[in-house]
Amino acid sequence: MDFITLLGLLAGTLTTISFVPQLLKTWRTKSAKDMSLPMLISFCLGVFLWLVYGILLPSTPVIVANFITLILALMILGLKLRYE
Amino acid sequence: MDFITLLGLLAGTLTTISFVPQLLKTWRTKSAKDMSLPMLISFCLGVFLWLVYGILLPSTPVIVANFITLILALMILGLKLRYE
Numbered sequence: 001m002d003f004i005t006l007l008g009l010l011a012g013t014l015t016t017i018s019f020v021p022q023l024l025k026t027w028r029t030k031s032a033k034d035m036s037l038p039m040l041i042s043f044c045l046g047v048f049l050w051l052v053y054g055i056l057l058p059s060t061p062v063i064v065a066n067f068i069t070l071i072l073a074l075m076i077l078g079l080k081l082r083y084e
Numbered sequence: 085m086d087f088i089t090l091l092g093l094l095a096g097t098l099t100t101i102s103f104v105p106q107l108l109k110t111w112r113t114k115s116a117k118d119m120s121l122p123m124l125i126s127f128c129l130g131v132f133l134w135l136v137y138g139i140l141l142p143s144t145p146v147i148v149a150n151f152i153t154l155i156l157a158l159m160i161l162g163l164k165l166r167y168e
Contacts, residue, residue: 046098
């Protein structure tokens with residue numbers, strides 16, 4: 001694997017795992033009032049398009065990172081809608 | 085401009101502008117307690133690496149989106165640290 005792909009995978013790992021503590025915090029506190037709903041909706045839509053972009057490029061880091069991020073962000077969006 | 089680049093720019097626009105309502109909300113309510121600090125730190129680091137990845141690829145959508153996202157995410161991180 002070349003250096004650029006490795007760097008992309010590291011970048012994707014960091015942006016993707018960042019949503020894990022957020023998901024756990026929202027789940028634990030049952031509060032997401034400080035999170036913006038338009039932010040979450042726009043972010044999920046954008047991540048979905050990044051996923052399609054990654055498939056078309058093709059770029060493995062873009063595909064893997066955005067696929068997992070989409071699942072985590074949709075779960076946070078679901079909790080936000082549930083706790084409002 | 086080809087379709088793939090256009091799609092990437094649209095994806096980047098959505099994920100990037102999603103941080104504007106979040107920044108405005110945090111600024112207005114002066115509260116970011118529902119936002120996870122490890123999330124913001126890991127996300128900012130990851131976006132910085134995505135920016136480097138975009139420069140090396142090179143991919144204009146990845147560069148532009150992550151440059152603006154990095155600025156917005158750092159501002160949200162700054163507000164989070166200020167209001168805690």
